[in-house]
Amino acid sequence: MSIDVIGVNKGFGSFQAVDDVSLHLPGGALTALLGPSGSGKTTLLRIIAGLEQPDSGQVLFHGEDTTGVHVRERGVGFVFQHYALFRHMTVYDNVAYGLKVKPRRERPGKAEIHRQVIRLLELVQLDWTAQRYPSQLSGGQRQRIALARALAAQPKVLLLDEPFGALDAQVRAELRSWLRRLHQEIHLTTVFVTHDQAEALEVADRVVVMNRGRVEQEGSPQTVYDQPANAFVCRFLGEVNPWPEVAGGEVAYVRPHEIQLSLEPQAGGLPARVAAVSLAGPSLRVELHTERAQAPLQVQVPRSSAIAEALRPGVALWAQAQHTRVYPDPALAVSG
Numbered sequence: 001m002s003i004d005v006i007g008v009n010k011g012f013g014s015f016q017a018v019d020d021v022s023l024h025l026p027g028g029a030l031t032a033l034l035g036p037s038g039s040g041k042t043t044l045l046r047i048i049a050g051l052e053q054p055d056s057g058q059v060l061f062h063g064e065d066t067t068g069v070h071v072r073e074r075g076v077g078f079v080f081q082h083y084a085l086f087r088h089m090t091v092y093d094n095v096a097y098g099l100k101v102k103p104r105r106e107r108p109g110k111a112e113i114h115r116q117v118i119r120l121l122e123l124v125q126l127d128w129t130a131q132r133y134p135s136q137l138s139g140g141q142r143q144r145i146a147l148a149r150a151l152a153a154q155p156k157v158l159l160l161d162e163p164f165g166a167l168d169a170q171v172r173a174e175l176r177s178w179l180r181r182l183h184q185e186i187h188l189t190t191v192f193v194t195h196d197q198a199e200a201l202e203v204a205d206r207v208v209v210m211n212r213g214r215v216e217q218e219g220s221p222q223t224v225y226d227q228p229a230n231a232f233v234c235r236f237l238g239e240v241n242p243w244p245e246v247a248g249g250e251v252a253y254v255r256p257h258e259i260q261l262s263l264e265p266q267a268g269g270l271p272a273r274v275a276a277v278s279l280a281g282p283s284l285r286v287e288l289h290t291e292r293a294q295a296p297l298q299v300q301v302p303r304s305s306a307i308a309e310a311l312r313p314g315v316a317l318w319a320q321a322q323h324t325r326v327y328p329d330p331a332l333a334v335s336g
């Protein structure tokens with residue numbers, strides 16, 4: 001089911017939390033709403049869900065206006081960051097709850113409920129936890145059960161608000177690839193709120209980058225990462241170095257892996273000195289001091305590269321940007 005957001009506005013007092021947002025979310029896609037804290041992601045998600053009314057604008061599900069359609073009738077499933085499972089119910093009963101609360105005429109019989117609960121638990125790969133209580137599960141397992149419970153009601157749209165936000169880095173990483181695989185299996189239209197760019201890029205088919213209530217850019221993960229539309233998106237999607245060689249009124253950025261180092265002078269290279277070297281998995285992170293850049297340059301060099309051996313604090317070298325992205329300086333931009 002596709003979702004269209006058309007000219008949606010939402011203010012809280014004089015604060016504009018969502019500012020004239022229009023979006024087309026294709027049916028069956030997994031879309032990430034990505035942005036810093038306070039950029040309006042959750043408010044937009046709640047408007048799509050029907051938990052919040054926009055001041056103006058419309059939300060269409062499959063081309064039909066949902067204004068006035070109650071949350072319960074919209075067919076949305078939710079998972080929140082702290083989605084409390086019922087603590088006094090087993091995992092099995094938690095998932096079955098999603099089926100038992102359906103109106104009587106839609107409610108499946110007992111045998112069918114059993115079949116569906118088992119199927120859902122298999123889908124989230126936790127069928128072996130059926131008789132446990134939530135307190136006997138890890139945080140990541142609880143979120144997968146929360147997802148199974150949301151799916152039990154057979155929603156047409158799944159809305160996830162920072163579902164892995166409270167988990168540690170390794171569990172988050174596992175759940176990301178798990179969610180990706182799950183989505184490939186069920187192809188349910190899914191909207192996923194996150195402030196973690198790596199998470200959005202890895203999990204989503206489409207990324208919507210938000211800032212101050214507005215959409216800065218939307219597109220495939222590759223598009224927003226490789227072709228950021230503006231300085232905000234460029235800085236938000238991964239680490240960048242401001243690069244000093246630009247005209248007034250413009251800013252240029254270079255990603256740490258897009259800087260080439262050489263012990264010989266290079267045309268267009270910045271003379272620099274190594275300040276620090278540290279290990280980052282298969283790469284070295286090199287901090288360089290240059291006269292022309294204000295902040296130290298952060299450079300990422302594969303450990304296998306020829307120059308890696310020579311990189312020690314104090315070594316003089318040349319840094320060359322292989323790819324700069326140049327934008328109008330946002331500090332000079334006229335807002336509005």
Ligand SMILES: Nc1ncnc2c1ncn2[C@@H]1O[C@H](COP(=O)(O)OP(=O)(O)OP(=O)(O)O)[C@@H](O)[C@H]1O
Pocket residue numbers: 012017035036037038039040041042043044195
């Ligand atoms: N019910 C409310 N009353 C007043 N202000 C609100 C309300 N809900 C949200 N806001 C404000 O609207 C802005 C956007 O909030 P929102 O939760 O949508 O942002 P977000 O991008 O999801 O941020 P976070 O990642 O921190 O949750 C924030 O400044 C927030 O304080």
